[in-house]
Amino acid sequence: xxxxxxxxxxxxxxxxxxxxxxxxxxxxxxxxxxxxxxxxxxxxxxxxxxxxxxxxxxxxxxxxxxxxxxxxxxxxxxxxxxxxxxxxxxxxxxxxxxxxxxxxxxxxxxxxxxxxxxxxxxxxxxxxxxxxxxxxxxxxxxxxxxxxxxxxxxxxxxxxxxxxxxxxxxxxxxxxxxxxxxxxxxxxxxxxxxxxxxxxxxxxxxxxxxxxxxxxxxxxxxxxxxxxxxxxxxxxxxxxxxxxxxxxxxxxxxxxxxxxxxxxxxxxxxxxxxxxxxxxxxxxxxxxxxxxxxxxxxxxxxxxxxxxxxxxxxxxxxxxxxxxxxxxxxxxxxxxxxxxxxxxxxxxxxxxxxxxxxxxxxxxxxxxxxxxxxxxxxxxxxxxxxxxxxxxxxxxxxxxxxxxxxxxxxxx
Numbered sequence: 195x196x197x198x199x200x201x202x203x204x205x206x207x208x209x210x211x212x213x214x215x216x217x218x219x220x221x222x223x224x225x226x227x228x229x230x231x232x233x234x235x236x237x238x239x240x241x242x243x244x245x246x247x248x249x250x251x252x253x254x255x256x257x258x259x260x261x262x263x264x265x266x267x268x269x270x271x272x273x274x275x276x277x278x279x280x281x282x283x284x285x286x287x288x289x290x291x292x293x294x295x296x297x298x299x300x301x302x303x304x305x306x307x308x309x310x311x312x313x314x315x316x317x318x319x320x321x322x323x324x325x326x327x328x329x330x331x332x333x334x335x336x337x338x339x340x341x342x343x344x345x346x347x348x349x350x351x352x353x354x355x356x357x358x359x360x361x362x363x364x365x366x367x368x369x370x371x372x373x374x375x376x377x378x379x380x381x382x383x384x385x386x387x388x389x390x391x392x393x394x395x396x397x398x399x400x401x402x403x404x405x406x407x408x409x410x411x412x413x414x415x416x417x418x419x420x421x422x423x424x425x426x427x428x429x430x431x432x433x434x435x436x437x438x439x440x441x442x443x444x445x446x447x448x449x450x451x452x453x454x455x456x457x458x459x460x461x462x463x464x465x466x467x468x469x470x471x472x473x474x475x476x477x478x479x480x481x482x483x484x485x486x487x488x489x490x491x492x493x494x495x496x497x498x499x500x501x502x503x504x505x506x507x508x509x510x511x512x513x514x515x516x517x518x519x520x521x522x523x524x525x526x527x528x529x530x531x532x533x534x535x536x537x538x539x540x541x542x543x544x545x546x547x548x549x550x551x552x553x554x555x556x557x558x559x560x561x562x563x564x565x566x567x568x569x570x571x572x573x574x575x576x577x578x579x580x581x582x583x584x585x586x587x588x589x590x591x592x593x594x595x596x597x598x599x600x601x602x603x604x605x606x
Contacts, residue, residue: 195221195250204246206239207390208383212375216243223370224250229322231307231367232345234374237424240345243372244303247343256300259293264306271314273330282331294327294338307344307367308353315360318342322366342367377419377426384415387423391430402440404433409444417451494591498571569604572597576606 197217200206206217223230224247232240241260248258266274273283277292293302304310310318321327322342326335344367353359377384385406392404406414419425429450433442575586587597600606 197221200246200250204242204249206242207386208380209386210375210380210383213380213383216372216374217246219370219372220246221250223247223372225252227251227341229341229367229369230343230372231350231370232343232372232374233350234345234347235376235420235422236347237422238374238376239423240347240374241303241305243374244301244343244345248301248303248341251301251341253300253341257297258301258303259297260303260305261293262305264309268311271311272317275314276317276327276329276336278330279332282329286331289329292327292329294321294340295336297340298338299340301341301343304342304344306346308346308348308350308359310359312358312360315363319360319363319366322363377422378417381415384417384419384426385411387426388414388430391427392434395431395434399434401434404430404437405441406447407441407443410442410447413444413447413451491591568600569606572600572604573606 195203197214200217200221201208206213220230220243230244230247232243234240244260245258248254261275263271272278273286273290273292275292275294277290277295278286280286280289304318317327321338321340325337325339327338328335350359350364350368354361354364377387388406395401396403421428432450433447437446439446572586572590575589576583579585579589583597583601584594587594590597592600
């Protein structure tokens with residue numbers, strides 16, 4: 195049977211080289227018992243190729259069962275595929291055969307195979323390797339002779355790398371890879387498919403036939419068709435039912451094609467990433483402002499020291515706190531967001547002043563007793579404000595709580 199005969203038998207329309215190549219592969223692999231992994235976008239017609247493989251094989255008189263793996267809940271999929279014994283779980287009032295037992299001698303088509311749970315993948319691998327399986331709740335080994343044709347619209351190898359799909363099962367299923375071209379890869383077939391669908395729906399609804407103006411044909415062929423053949427069929431049905439004019443213009447066609455006017459525009463900026471950068475900018479600004487305030491505090495205390503007092507210990511305590519806070523926030527931000535965005539500090543001389551002042555204070559501290567000077571400065575402040583700790587703390591540039599702690603530590 196040649197490619198055109200296969201097209202006629204299974205209702206396949208199109209002359210794209212990619213389509214013809216896929217049909218040829220299905221025709222060659224059908225007489226064997228090799229597992230086939232059919233890949234392609236959703237709506238591209240993967241199930242049709244599973245029928246081609248089954249009907250052109252020696253198993254064509256056996257059962258053909260199509261299973262949508264993504265539509266069966268994880269808790270019941272083992273029972274659906276492999277069967278269960280009576281009482282094996284709540285609600286199992288009697289024993290039940292699974293799909294692999296029913297399809298013995300035939301073909302099982304596992305659609306969305308990438309959605310299988312990891313435990314079920316291990317059971318499926320055993321069937322592929324030895325034809326053996328266990329019913330749920332049974333310890334008796336069952337045997338089956340089933341050919342498996344699997345299909346997926348995702349990149350299974352990406353699932354393998356992320357640990358969501360077994361690598362050994364991937365290679366067992368992918369004995370023969372069969373890629374179905376997306377509709378936007380076979381543009382020469384789009385108008386042919388539309389004419390076939392519109393003619394079918396015109397007969398179904400007993401309405402006059404639909405024709406497209408030349409510019410409408412161009413628009414139809416250049417559209418991206420993210421939903422592939424399924425989407426094209428739906429739009430053909432809508433036009434047959436809703437359109438009053440039987441000769442459809444480009445303007446009328448655009449009413450049925452979603453997002454065509456924005457389909458070729460540049461991709462919008464990811465607002466989520468934009469918000470992340472804005473938040474980072476705000477945090478950096480807060481940090482720079484805090485650092486500026488700390489530098490001003492250092493200058494104030496330096497002035498007090500030049501006038502006879504020394505609060506270097508207090509300054510060091512506050513400086514350590516702010517610098518630690520700066521590192522705690524800055525480090526995870528730089529690790530989390532990698533960007534070429536440059537944020538200019540509003541205080542470019544801040545770090546220079548900080549270093550110079552710290553060096554001056556450290557040079558002075560070498561020849562002074564910090565405890566004595568600190569005690570003397572606190573005592574002078576208390577005397578000046580007649581024992582009023584609130585005003586003494588303001589004078590010293592520290593909180594009342596810190597002043598209370600220092601008074602207790604220094605036994606003042």
